[in-house]
Amino acid sequence: MKAVLIIADGMADRPVKELGWKTPLEFARKPSLNHIAETGICGILDPIAPGIPPGSDTATLALLGYDAPKIYSGRGALEALGSNVKILPGDVALRCNFATVSQNQAVLDRRAGRIENKDSQKLAESLSKVKLKTSDARFLFKSTIQHRAVLVLRGSRLSAKVSDSDPGITGEKVMEAKPLDGSPEAKLTAKIVNTLMHEFHKNLTSHTINEERIKRGLPPANMVLCRGAGTLPNVKSLVHIYGIKAACVAATPLVKGVCKAVGMKAINVPGATGTLQTDYLAKARATSQALRSSNFVLLHVKATDVASHDGKVRQKVEAIEKLDDILSYFIDHIDLNSVYLAVTADHTTSSATGNHEGDPVPIAITGPQVRRDSVKEYDERSCAGGGLHRIRGMDLMPILMNLLGKTSKFGA
Amino acid sequence: MKAVLIIADGMADRPVKELGWKTPLEFARKPSLNHIAETGICGILDPIAPGIPPGSDTATLALLGYDAPKIYSGRGALEALGSNVKILPGDVALRCNFATVSQNQAVLDRRAGRIENKDSQKLAESLSKVKLKTSDARFLFKSTIQHRAVLVLRGSRLSAKVSDSDPGITGEKVMEAKPLDGSPEAKLTAKIVNTLMHEFHKNLTSHTINEERIKRGLPPANMVLCRGAGTLPNVKSLVHIYGIKAACVAATPLVKGVCKAVGMKAINVPGATGTLQTDYLAKARATSQALRSSNFVLLHVKATDVASHDGKVRQKVEAIEKLDDILSYFIDHIDLNSVYLAVTADHTTSSATGNHEGDPVPIAITGPQVRRDSVKEYDERSCAGGGLHRIRGMDLMPILMNLLGKTSKFGA
Numbered sequence: 001m002k003a004v005l006i007i008a009d010g011m012a013d014r015p016v017k018e019l020g021w022k023t024p025l026e027f028a029r030k031p032s033l034n035h036i037a038e039t040g041i042c043g044i045l046d047p048i049a050p051g052i053p054p055g056s057d058t059a060t061l062a063l064l065g066y067d068a069p070k071i072y073s074g075r076g077a078l079e080a081l082g083s084n085v086k087i088l089p090g091d092v093a094l095r096c097n098f099a100t101v102s103q104n105q106a107v108l109d110r111r112a113g114r115i116e117n118k119d120s121q122k123l124a125e126s127l128s129k130v131k132l133k134t135s136d137a138r139f140l141f142k143s144t145i146q147h148r149a150v151l152v153l154r155g156s157r158l159s160a161k162v163s164d165s166d167p168g169i170t171g172e173k174v175m176e177a178k179p180l181d182g183s184p185e186a187k188l189t190a191k192i193v194n195t196l197m198h199e200f201h202k203n204l205t206s207h208t209i210n211e212e213r214i215k216r217g218l219p220p221a222n223m224v225l226c227r228g229a230g231t232l233p234n235v236k237s238l239v240h241i242y243g244i245k246a247a248c249v250a251a252t253p254l255v256k257g258v259c260k261a262v263g264m265k266a267i268n269v270p271g272a273t274g275t276l277q278t279d280y281l282a283k284a285r286a287t288s289q290a291l292r293s294s295n296f297v298l299l300h301v302k303a304t305d306v307a308s309h310d311g312k313v314r315q316k317v318e319a320i321e322k323l324d325d326i327l328s329y330f331i332d333h334i335d336l337n338s339v340y341l342a343v344t345a346d347h348t349t350s351s352a353t354g355n356h357e358g359d360p361v362p363i364a365i366t367g368p369q370v371r372r373d374s375v376k377e378y379d380e381r382s383c384a385g386g387g388l389h390r391i392r393g394m395d396l397m398p399i400l401m402n403l404l405g406k407t408s409k410f411g412a
Numbered sequence: 413m414k415a416v417l418i419i420a421d422g423m424a425d426r427p428v429k430e431l432g433w434k435t436p437l438e439f440a441r442k443p444s445l446n447h448i449a450e451t452g453i454c455g456i457l458d459p460i461a462p463g464i465p466p467g468s469d470t471a472t473l474a475l476l477g478y479d480a481p482k483i484y485s486g487r488g489a490l491e492a493l494g495s496n497v498k499i500l501p502g503d504v505a506l507r508c509n510f511a512t513v514s515q516n517q518a519v520l521d522r523r524a525g526r527i528e529n530k531d532s533q534k535l536a537e538s539l540s541k542v543k544l545k546t547s548d549a550r551f552l553f554k555s556t557i558q559h560r561a562v563l564v565l566r567g568s569r570l571s572a573k574v575s576d577s578d579p580g581i582t583g584e585k586v587m588e589a590k591p592l593d594g595s596p597e598a599k600l601t602a603k604i605v606n607t608l609m610h611e612f613h614k615n616l617t618s619h620t621i622n623e624e625r626i627k628r629g630l631p632p633a634n635m636v637l638c639r640g641a642g643t644l645p646n647v648k649s650l651v652h653i654y655g656i657k658a659a660c661v662a663a664t665p666l667v668k669g670v671c672k673a674v675g676m677k678a679i680n681v682p683g684a685t686g687t688l689q690t691d692y693l694a695k696a697r698a699t700s701q702a703l704r705s706s707n708f709v710l711l712h713v714k715a716t717d718v719a720s721h722d723g724k725v726r727q728k729v730e731a732i733e734k735l736d737d738i739l740s741y742f743i744d745h746i747d748l749n750s751v752y753l754a755v756t757a758d759h760t761t762s763s764a765t766g767n768h769e770g771d772p773v774p775i776a777i778t779g780p781q782v783r784r785d786s787v788k789e790y791d792e793r794s795c796a797g798g799g800l801h802r803i804r805g806m807d808l809m810p811i812l813m814n815l816l817g818k819t820s821k822f823g824a
Contacts, residue, residue: 051808390803
């Protein structure tokens, strides 16, 4: 027995006026999703807890069976890991942006004109040679895609409890990283981050690449902004807990990082972009293929969330209908006598507010041994009437692993 | 967006023979409650946990989002706060009764013939002059209404872990306060309470007011009985947690005290008495008015509980029908496009046993963004079929605050 868990990012929603007070899921044409609901057991699921809006990182950790409020340790290390930057336990990693700032440190462009890889990579190489005048830590600075980069601090007396230097908004001034608790480790880490940001700024301001960019009429990448300091969560891997081989098909670095952090193999799919234009079928095929060598495959689709953050309800409906094509591929190409399919979302994203919200998400599990219920449609309200009732995110993995015969008895 | 939470004390019940095995809620005429159920999302709610009968204090703490089993610290300080007695963090407060006892300290009347305010206030003034021969604590003794009074102990080495001196039953002897754990603080506090009770008894026995009472044929208030030692719960306020302005409309001192302890403004409503004769409409108007300057208003109605403790089923039905009038006022006077209404009870009170019981209570939330379900009637069994399923008391506040956009994302 094997299982595929399909997580559609932010797919769940609240009733939308534009759709006659239906949710995008209720409105969409989705025969395959409905087929899974009809042949399966359904319910609603609070990724973290009722009313709590989760991030994609905490929700995915929960859906993989972990107690997120206990073990979550920031996004930085997860995102770095997902961007193929090597992270060791104890490393403090921060997500960075190349940015453009004015002389008085006001942020003019948080993405330095979405600087191209060839420029950002050269700048990163140069920054990685900056000398850090302390024996307390070493650092690694790597550019990933365009303006995105990662800063990794390695040392024995560091802490991820430091605030962001990235103000998050254009026009605001760059902030100082500050310790978020009273520990000497947080104080030291904040100091190191601030020193590095200062040195980076000096280096970048006089860099030939930036001089050229200015000549070409492009905004100079004269600052590095950082945010989301984090360490790897201290958890046992899925291999260790369930004795399974697990893989993930995901384009979003943060989600990929979560999967890698719990011992899953991340499969790269050319054409999987994390956008509405992603190659859905390529992802479906990759999932189906990964199933040959894994007991458990997580397929993550990002497009549903992108559309809702932008408040584009029709685009969200379209993304759901494309997800339905993936499910249709699975129904046709996977032997559902030996594979369980579970479909859910990592959180509700409201098309009205554009935010992650705390409402529960639908969940349906189909496969040979489930207690099929009377639910016939896959959406927030229909699934609420199903046999799973209302469960928590961290309940899902034990349920799936039990169906796979991978849980051990508690007691005699 | 704003929200009103209506808590009807002990409104939920079990099926009652006298009503053809319907519950009072199922039996009552309640078009407005039904309207809220029909336009909203419904469910059942365990104030604390399944099977656990809560007090109104612990249940209200839970319904306000607090982990009551962790933070509850006795009723004494809450009730004192609700009676407008000033309480500081660390103060140990006890609820007191002026009572009548026989020469051998058997309780003859736990309320000293429901002594009038003018008598009890003079007695309390006199008692507050009693000298406490220790530097370990100071005390404050205040009468509130009729036989009710509050004893506050202030000192740095005190504990609320002391037992009651009030036996709770007529005919029983007054008890010694005893330390409830092995701490020197509990031992000291019990000693101080016993010393005070002894001194109070001496003072009262020879008091002219009591001599006059005996002449008038009234039972003398010759003893103070105390119970429910408590400190203020050590919690962050709602302002701090959600950044909201919150107010409460409640007549019951205990509930008022809970609300004040978590940073809510208590609004005094002339005519709100906490009894069946309470001015329901005055409370509805006060709530509606409070909504102008607050994001969140709690309206507490006590009459439903009073009726059930007395086993008066028809009176409970009547109290529910009067509550329905309040809801009708809200439906007419509040803009439900920008205000969420949530209606629940703090616990089940069985008309048959007269006790708080551990059965869940119904909950319905109506407002612009809820996932409306198919429930059409507001009662214990109809709501159990709703889209909220079965939640815990402490889940409600995150759900409401999320609808108001007042929760922050956990993760990235």
